[in-house]
Amino acid sequence: MEAILTRHLDQDNPQNLAAYQATGGYRSLNTAFDLKPEKIIETVEAANLRGRGGAGFSCGMKWRLRGADAPSPRYLVCNLDESEPGTFKDRYLLYGAPHAIIESVIVSAFALQAERAFIFVRGEYAKGGHRLIQAIREAETAGLLGRNLGGSGFDLHIDVHLSGGRYICGEETAQINAIEGKRPNPRPKIPRPSTHGLWGQPTTTNNVETLVNVPHILMNGAEWFRRLGINGGCGTKLFCISGKVKHPGVFELPCGTPARELIYKHAGGLDNDERTLLGFLPGGASTPFLLPQHLDVPMDFDPVAEAGSRLGTGSLIILDDTTCPIETVLNLTRFFARESCGFCTPCRDGLPYLVQILNAIATGNGSADDLALLDELCSTIATQSFCAFAPGAVMPLVSSLKDFHEHYEQHIITQRCPFDASRKEAV
Amino acid sequence: MDTFLIDGQSVTFEPGENILQAALEADIQIPHFCYHAALGSLGACRLCAVEINPKDSDKNARVVMACLEPAQKGLEVSLSAAAAQQVRRHVIELLMINHPHDCPICDEGGECHLQEMTVACGPSYRRYRGNKRTFPNQDLGPLIHHEMNRCITCYRCTRFYQDYALGNDLGAMRLRNEVYFGRFQDGPLENPFAGNLVEICPTGVFTDAVFRQHFARTWDLKTAPSICPHCSVGCNTLPGARDGTLRRVRNRAHQELNRWFICDRGRYGHQYSEHNTRPLSPRVSGINTDYRSALAAAARKIQAAAERTGGIGSVREDLEGNVMLRSLLNDLKGIFTAFNDPELEAATLTAVSRMQELDNTPHLAALEQIDAALITGDLTVHAPMIDLALRQAWRNGAKLAMLHSSVAPLTQFASTAATVAPREIHDMLTQLYRQISRQPETNDAVTQTIKTIAATLSQARQPLMAGVVETSTAQDIIALAELAKAFEPAAQLIYVLPGPNAYGAALLSAAGDTVSLLKAVERGEVQTLIVAGSDPFSEPRSGARWRVARQKINTLIVLDCIATATAEAADILIPVAAWPERSGTFVNYEGRAQGFSTVFHRPEYLPSTADIISEISRLLENQLCDAASMLQDSFPGFQAPTPGTPGVQISAQHLPIRNNELMQTEPYSSDNGWQAALTSWLGDEPLAGFSPALTELAPPDTALINPESAARASLKSGSSVRLWNSVYSVETCVQINPSVANETIAIPRSMLVRLGIGHGDSLNLEQLV
Amino acid sequence: MTDIDTLQKDLANLPPDHPDRREAAVPAMLSLQSETGYLDDAAIEKIAEVTGLSSTEIEELATFYSLIYRCPTGRHIVQICDSVCCSMRGADQLLTAAENYLGAPLGGLASECAPTVLPSICLGLCDKAPAALVDGEAAGPLNRTLLETLLKRLQTEE
Ligand SMILES: Cc1cc2nc3c(=O)[nH]c(=O)nc-3n(C[C@H](O)[C@H](O)[C@H](O)COP(=O)(O)O)c2cc1C
Ligand code: SF4
């Protein structure tokens, strides 16, 4: 398989401008400038590049729907806020290939005719953010950014916005508020950011991994990109694998690679060969569990959805049979309760309620009615919250009520956690 | 109009309305917290869940937020659907997780929106087993009490405070279930509309700190429609009383005036009626007595003086009191005026006549729609709710241009603001007029400011001219009206008048009577002076003259409900009912007559001014008709409007004022020294001045001077100075303030009174070492 | 990162309601904090002055973000991840170990030279679980011994 996203990647010693250009970097600029922006968008849409930030929306379609006649100024936001537990692929891109990010932002901004772009970097990645700023200065000095960049007649300014830190800042409209210097609560869905985003102007937000595909699609064509995938997937994907595996890490593999291959071949299988797989979260902390019977599901948007979960960020979190699933769900729910922006009632006050119940169960204080109560509360939290944070937050919990029903019952009946013994051994 | 259905009932809607708005207008109560008619939809509380069945579509029924869902023709909405009910029940259950169960002692009890919603939607029993989250409270000053544990995070407070009232010292801190609404640090809320938090908060987080000091359960309060007596806007209020004392004042919605809000002076100024210096017993020669003896004494003195009786009505006295006093003096052939300062009389009469002539004075709701304004003076203090309406206009994109001599908070939102010394305003307006009518004189050095303001006004669809009578001369007022005329018929004109019934007082006054009366008193031609609801001794410009002239008066009879300097000096003091203790009529700045009713009676016998004058006339054996027929005589066809109705435009003939009649006032003394300017603050109003909660917030008495003028005179912040006019002097210290005009010393009213000078008069300054 | 003085100069001549002022608020806070370690009340007022926003408006932001510190911090900051992957691999025990070692609750400072140890949401270091950021540099996988050695070094280092 051809590595495209990881082609230039070097975590310890990322390429400077000269090295990057010497290995083919920034060549997509000329390809792009020779094309009409609409043509680029058409190609990206034809390539079926789907968003890597979690929702999997078609990138080309999003760009097309914004409209070529959107009023100026227009903005592009590159989302590098990556805070979804289990997800660390964007960190690899940021620390490993800053110029690849800049190149893809330039090409994408050209396609969208955006004159200002923001790269929103999570605060914990500040070191990488500073490297990125240096790389931007290099590119500016070389005339690859700024007025009439590369002689194209196109102007672009890129700002790096370092986040003050909060998971919700990754949500596109909260991020817009954060950049403007407002409290990063999400904004209403209507009007859409594509028409009323930053300072009320048309704004397009994409995950950094999504954008890094764009130069390659331009250079090699839509058909080439589609064929990179297998089992019906298109392109490659940076899969993150973590949890109870031997070799956790980021792996660039074809979209559609089955989970079994990811876990057992690339990540080296479970930590301890004597253990068995309990289940896994396929797309980060806000996706429903998959079970051992799903190991052969191709890791691509539609097949994972058919299996009842979401590809999300393509980050697999692996649980073995020493991991208490209730404890895991409690940890996840606590994370979301802690990171809730506090804007809407179901999320702000519902998640801590769930934590309270889960904690009771996990510590052997659960009661027989708790499972129905969890289910009931989740139905409102999942459907009636203001933004997509809370629906995602309860996904693992809701699926665990089915998938790990016996575990819950065992906790409640025996009034203790059956995994207590193995937990002690782990330290 | 198109319609949709809520549980089978047809509801009409305007295009652009959402389901919740349309339902509330049709009086269908969809439960909600964060939505408020003035603030619009937010979608945060998630209580307004309804089920919708999209017609002609294969989509399933789904639960949506009524406040975010556009109303659509033929839509079927269900409030009663089980799915929607479950969501509402869950939302209430979640909100009640942390809410304290302190309802029995909560100030909000009886008018708690949260309690109503909980009863309407919520589970009655608690399932949550964990601990409650608790918060510390902040000290937000004397007006508002803070109880954060009761918060349900609907964001109404910050949306009102920041987005609507444009304040910036109350905010939402932190996140998750720890969102905290408060200030950066303890301290009084700075916005002059902060008191509305008490009403906008659906639970008991922000409550009325003054009411708390003397609390009554809200369902035990006696209420009746009233009108705010603290400025000429005439906001509608709902005072609440219990056991013969006034406890609080709340807003009463008037769709053309104050809508859902009132200013803090209106809300907290009422403490004057409970002030410990309030006269509650008649007093003759310093000795308490009963009404019968006091009125008999008064009648005797009036009889003795016969034609040598004078009368001063008041801009804060109702139409009834003023008209009765005028009639009494008519019968006695004495001089009546409703003003106590000749220049204020001239300015007010001019202002009223110009507004009548132009006949285009907008109400507050219309003000929100203007696109440009020229404002002279400080509206925030003199007519707070006009300021609030202009803040809405600003939010809608209006350009505000301001000319001011001293501090004027609205300048924060001005696109052009220039400081102009009091005596130069006229010149500025004249230049502006020439610029607009394109006839600049060759020697006019047209400044950029003038050009910008002229351009702003000329480009506007509907420019507004707004002036403050108290800090204007009659000439300034004419100049502003001329500007408005240049834009006829589009232009609107507002003068903020110096009292809740200044318009009515003007209609009952004849130009020049104030100066005639003052001179007559000075000449010893007035033996008995009746003063009703007025405080001539505390008038900046003429107060000193009145105080001196008082020696020439045999008997000073004062009718009032506050212990003014004039009342303190009275030979016969007759206490009258305060506003909520009587009924009457005020005419606001638009000429809108509004009635107010008696909310309650105090234990003491306290008649109204009109009643007292009627009684005096009876004792004089010349019984006057009742006030209503007197008003009919003055204003043919006039019917005092019923309290609680929107009021009626008073149909007086235009005031018979000619310019030359107004010029009798003495011109400013014109040496080359400093000019005095009035600097005011929200509580600076005769009644509110007796409200301890407000006066606690008064700024220190200092002399404000701008940096440039201060530097020229080698003054620094804190420098001690002596200010003097021809006779009187005061010592104070300097504070540098860039909002003050050049060569101008901005001082509070009390200092002007002590110096015996008015806004714009000359002043000398000497630095003390 | 633009330093606070440069920001102040850039913003000085903008009109009071210019959007750049608000946009600069978080960068200004992070920039000042990089010099002072945390933001005390005076610092919040300083940011308000630089941006032209009110101190309440600055506080609304400062208290939202996890990386803006309103309490004193040590010379070094150790953020230990407590999210799902790290927790599976012993993060909770690491946090307890840190508290015990330092003799102060998380976020607290037992002595002037002690580092600040804070629990953190997923640091994006799940491949190094259980992981931490030490003054912004990734560290992991950690165990109790490694953590204690690290804390000791930070405590004694000049
Ligand atoms: C709570 C929440 C957190 C999110 N965090 C991120 C994030 O850290 N990075 C990201 O790229 N997208 C994140 N997203 C998704 C973004 O809102 C947005 O959909 C995405 O950046 C679009 O890019 P894409 O179409 O390229 O995937 C988040 C969404 C939600 C609801
Ligand atoms: S679901 Fe509500 S509280 Fe939660 S993050 Fe979204 S808006 Fe904020």
Ligand code: FES
């Ligand atoms: S009123 Fe609709 S969400 Fe609050």
